[in-house]
Amino acid sequence: MPDPDLPTQSFEHVPPTEIQLTEGHAVTRLKAHLTAGYRARIAGESTQAERSARWLDLPDDLPVSLANALRARGRARLYSHQREAWELARANRHLVVATPTASGKTLCYNLPVLDAVLSRGGKALYLFPTKALAQDQAAELMELSHAVQAAGGSGVKAFTFDGDTPGDARKAVRTRGDVVLSNPDMLHQAILPHHTKWAQFFEGLAYIVVDELHTYRGVFGSHVANVFRRLRRVCRFYGVEPTFLFASATIANPGELAERLCGGPVAVIAESGAPQGERHLLLWNPPVINPDLGIRASARSQTTRIARTAAKLGLKSIVFARSRLMVEVITKYLKDVFDRDPRKPPRVLAYRGGYLPSERRRAEQTMRAGAVDLVVTTSALELGVDIGSLDVAVLNGYPGTVAATWQRLGRAGRRLRPSLGVLIATSDPLDQYMVRHPEFFLGASPEHARIHPDQLLILMDHVRCAAFELPFRDGETFGAEDVDEMLSYLRDEGLLQHQGDRWFWVADSYPANAVSLRSVAEGNFVVIDTTGGAQTVIAEVDYSSAPGTLYEGAIYMIQSQPYQVERLDWAGRKAFVTRTRADYYTDAIDYTRLKILARFDGRTQGRGATAQGEVHLVRRYPGYKKIRYYSHDNIGYGDIDLPDQEMHTTAVWWQVESTALESVLPDRQKAIDGFLGAAYALHHVAALRAMAEIHDLGRSVGDGQGTWFAVVGAEGRGQIRGLDNAPLDAPPGQRFEPTLFLYDNYPGGVGLSDPLYDDAPRLVADARDLVAGCGCTAGCPACVGPVLRADEELAITPRQAALKVLELLCGAAPDANGAGRSG
Amino acid sequence: MMARMKLRDRLQRLRGSGPGPREAEGGDIALADRPSLAERLRRASIGRGRTALAQEPRSAVLAEAVGAIEIAPGVLCLERWLAERQRHGEVSIGAPAPARGRLIDPGWINSPCRHEPGVESGRAPRPIAVDADLVCLDTETSGLAGGTGTWAFVTGFLRGAGGGWRLRQYLLTRLDAESAYLATIASELEGAALLVSYNGLSFDIPLLATRFRLAGQADPLPALPHLDLLRPVRRAYGRVWPDCRLASVERRLLGFQRRDDLPGSEAPAAWLAWLRGGAVAPLNGVLRHNRWDLLSLAALVPRLAEVFGDPAGFDADVRAVAAYHKAQGRSEQALRLLHAERQRLDPAGLLDLARLHRRRGDWDQARAIWEQLTAAGDAEARAELAKYHEHRTGDLQRALAFAVDLPPGPLKERRCARLSAKLLKRDRLPGAA
Secondary structure (H helix, E strand, C coil): CCCCCCCCCCCCCCCHHHHHHCCCCHHHHHHHHHHHHCHHHEEEEEEECCECCCEEECCCCCCHHHHHHHHHCCCCEEEHHHHHHHHHHHCCCCEEECCCCCCCHHHHHHHHHHHHHHHHCCEEEEECCCHHHHHHHHHHHHHHHHHHHHCCCCCCCEEECCCCCCHHHHHHHHHHCCEEEECHHHHHHHHHHHHHHHHHHHHCEEEEEECCHHHCCHHHHHHHHHHHHHHHHHHHHCCCCCEEEEECCCCCCHHHHHHHHHCCCCEEECCCCCCECCEEEEEECCCEEECCCCEECCHHHHHHHHHHHHHHCCCCEEEEECCHHHHHHHHHHHHHHHCCCCCCCCCEEEECCCECHHHHHHHHHHHHCCCCCEEEECHHHCCCCCCCCCCEEEEECCCCCHHHHHHHHCCCCCCCCCEEEEEECCCCHHHHHHHHCHHHHHHCCCCCCCCCCCCHHHHHHHHHHHHHHCCEECCCCCCCCCHHHHHHHHHHCCCEEEECCEEEECCCCCHHHHCCCCCCCCCCEEEEECHHHCCEEEEEECCCCHHHHCCCCCEEEECCEEEEEEEEECCCCEEEEEECCCCEEEEEEEEEEEEEEEEEEEEEECCEEEEEEEEEEEEEEEEEEEEECCCCCEEEEEECCCCCEEEEEEEEEEEECHHHHHHHCCCHHHHHHHHHHHHHHHHHHHHHHCCCCHHHEEEEEECCECCCEEEECCCCCEEEECCCCCEECCCCCCCCCCEEEEEECCCCCCCCHHHHHHCHHHHHHHHHHHHHCCCCCCCCCCCCCCCCHHHHHCCCCHHHHHHHHHHHHHCCCCCCCHHHCCC | CCCCCCHHHHHHHHHCCCCCCCCCECCECCECCCCCHHHHHHHHHHHHHHHHHCCCCCHHHHHHHHCCEEEECCEEEEEEEECCCCEECCEECCCCHHHCCCECCHHHEECHHHHCCCCCCCCCCCCCECCCCEEEEEEEECCCCCCCCCCEEEEEEEEEECCEEEEEEEEECCHHHHHHHHHHHHHHCCCCCEEEECCCCCCHHHHHHHHHHHHCCCCCHHHCCEEECHHHHHHHHCCCCCCCCHHHHHHHHCCCCCCCCCCHHHHHHHHHHHHHHCCCHHHHHHHHHHHHHHHHHHHHHHHHHHHHHCCHHHCCCHHHHHHHHHHCCCHHHHHHHHHHCHHHCCHHHHHHHHHHHHHCCCHHHHHHHHHHHHHCCCHHHHHHHHHHHHHHHCCHHHHHHHHHCCCCCHHHHHHHHHHHHHHHHHHHCCCCC
């Protein structure tokens, strides 16, 4: 097998001179080089023409000092969308600005806010999903404020308010801040439960600015919609009705999302008046290196190569990887090329979640200063953290959504210069589907950001918090559920008392502390470095990713420095690590067992049935693999000893009539292989069609009663496991009724399984087409998951088995030659 | 057919705390409907019926049991008159005769500006006599977490009236009566010259401010000068006692030992027991606890004045008290206190004393202390002696002798270099010995 990642291997054998001969900007030359040299790998391309600016005059009713401050900063005119935002905001209309990255969205809200402060003594609350963004914006507001003062106006006091704000400074923020920049978590835990201390602020509150609207989706968005319900309740108490100003990256439904968050009609500003440089995009499919197995060169090897070429052309690039682990692996490979001399400042930098804030701040400064040539990151840099201008964005794998893809691509070309984006497909079905149907991606509208604020657990959490903040009155509404019933429940729990027409909080507790907006589960883990005897906290890992990354024996990487986890204190939420020189990394194995609790709905389809309902899920991490760098050989296994993760959630499931299954796939091993392959394909198609990210959904094959489930064993074959994960020869019991589950991967469910159920016939048909149309022989990572070489010799390949299952589910006549059709 | 699920069951199930997954019969999964809104509304109205059925706790019963009167629906007032020389532990409350007319240390008092941004700041508090119209205030609350969901369900006042003391405790017995309750509290504060509390600036006052704000009523508290006794107590005893809780303070300073006290931490449960089931006895305990708190406040005002006049006599931190007097511009008093205690002072206290001597030009006294400390190895005193000889006696040799033994560091280096240079220069000067 070729060894595509070895750094010693010279780059693509293209002499540097050849690259430089091409005319034009380095970005154009890089694109020309890639398209000329690797035609076969380019599955699609697009170019967005340069766009010129549409200017409008500053509004006449702008305060003079503010207008002069803008002129002094070289902004004598506004982009058309900024002017549009001004008019709407001044008319107290809720609005959302959904124009591209770097189009001047900030001014859209800063102008009306500064006007309100300067001319009417109004106040504004700014909310950002992260502390770092709030700090960036505070700095920008201070600059504007100084310019206003220089132009003869009064100053504007802008303060950040977050967990780091010292106790003695908080009072000044509350009583003296014109603009308070915070995050939804602080609003939830510190501001609303103490709203009386903020009375002055609330009484003057004119605008609520919510930037990075697109991040308020899923669980987080559902929580925040409820926090805003509480915020509006508190505002009504102080007799104010502030106007919401949202700013969003591109999503399909900014207006709808904003309306669900703020509970009123929202005007959408989508037409940008900002100029934009020419933007090139290449969809890149790694070359097939083993046509029999359908194995392609790794996306990682292609990513590092393109990043290397770009750096050699003097371009600055950002590389997006889909996991923290991949960020560290790619960083290591690039550092092995560019940062071999420890005396020189590093040219490669990793930036991802889990680093400590101080380390991230330092990285941001380094990036802004233009001191690095290659930034490797996860979704952490999708948000508007200011990192200066970049030329090339390389995406290692499809980020999972069209919206996230454009956000990441938008990181390159922030100035009026041409930019290049390269989206490199991995062997995942989703990626392969995309590069085989480039029109799907290039023509697709971005996804809908969905929230489910009336999810019962989330809603209950916030009714509890709201009741603490202000007593509910009989007949008051809060969300879609019946408030009186929820309040009665809380009364029975001993938290409330009903007296007169009001429900009063009487318990000795502070409910907001028990509710985290970011997850349904609680408690981050800290990673503690014990090398050399000292104990230093070096990273934080959220609860849900802890079992898969911090098990004892795991290699945990930071800036590609490997640490080994020596001890995991699960209850104390601590992982103790030491520095190591391991030449391998680790990857956890997990499996999931499901039990159906209640069936809400069901129907027959084809020779089977589809249903949806509630399930109980147990996830276990039995062990991990050790994988050697560069060769990616599996060099060993280790055991993981962790408590099971339990969850109740919603799911959609498929079953096949046992007689029909037996006639098509009489061999139970084959049937299991077929279900596992079908699950693999369905999971990926569902993520694509339901506009969710792949990890928002989970898949499982079992009997639905928790007595057995199937996994792909270490030898690549479907295996039946019993209650304690022990392999079974055959499923217990008389009936053999394998069930294929797709479940909502959040406790309680966040509304992902409803659309899957509604769309089930189409999903199954899509999955069948994906498997039938794949170019491989027996099955591959692009259709039913990786298969063994020996499987090609089988009478019924895993791919054929999956196809038979999917055809039964579709109701189409089984096609004897199904798997033989060419794609 | 599976039973329709109640909200409670749905929640328990989602949280994974409910009854375990149902065993499916023969592998068939029964179809369960989501509970309809109408169904859940019906249940909700049943739920509400239950509240009406449960006997509402009757304030009249409570009033009789604790000896209070119901002054408004849901607001009880317990009033007692105490003699001027009411005993409390080893002392009696209020000012003893010799303290009559003496002013309360103005350094203890927070003028209104400190906790009300609206009031003009920087004004010195006007002098207030120990026997002036003080109002001691203490609340009992439904929790310690703070925030808008915490109630002050008992507010007690103790103030001098007509040669005796009038104690009034207001108790909120119905949640919807808070408006009347707060209005009564506001009127109780009329004419007060000074509010006295224990940790009130951090706890009781902000809590009441929240309640007034929620009720939409003007808050009279920020306009009053405030004496939070925790602050002088911390100053005098913070480094001497293991804790400064009021119960510890009254035991140590007033000789008062509570018997069968209901701890403040149990007050929330006591109030809830009343609200939910009409339990009376625990509230009696809360009221008694609150009365003891108030008596201790009144007794502590004159007692703390004595402590600050004679810290050693009350086992207080003499150095901290002296430092306080000095900061208040009473250096003479500070000097007197330290000097009287000089045999028992630690090095830091002795250095303070030496500094006070030096300030008034009493160099011999200061030098004696520095020499005593230097002999015991104190580096700071050694540095003082080096300075003293360099600048005061001009004996550069001796100054250098002290300086070379200073702990290593830039300060020592600079001092030694400077002294050496001075010595060199003096030796070279014509006419020098």
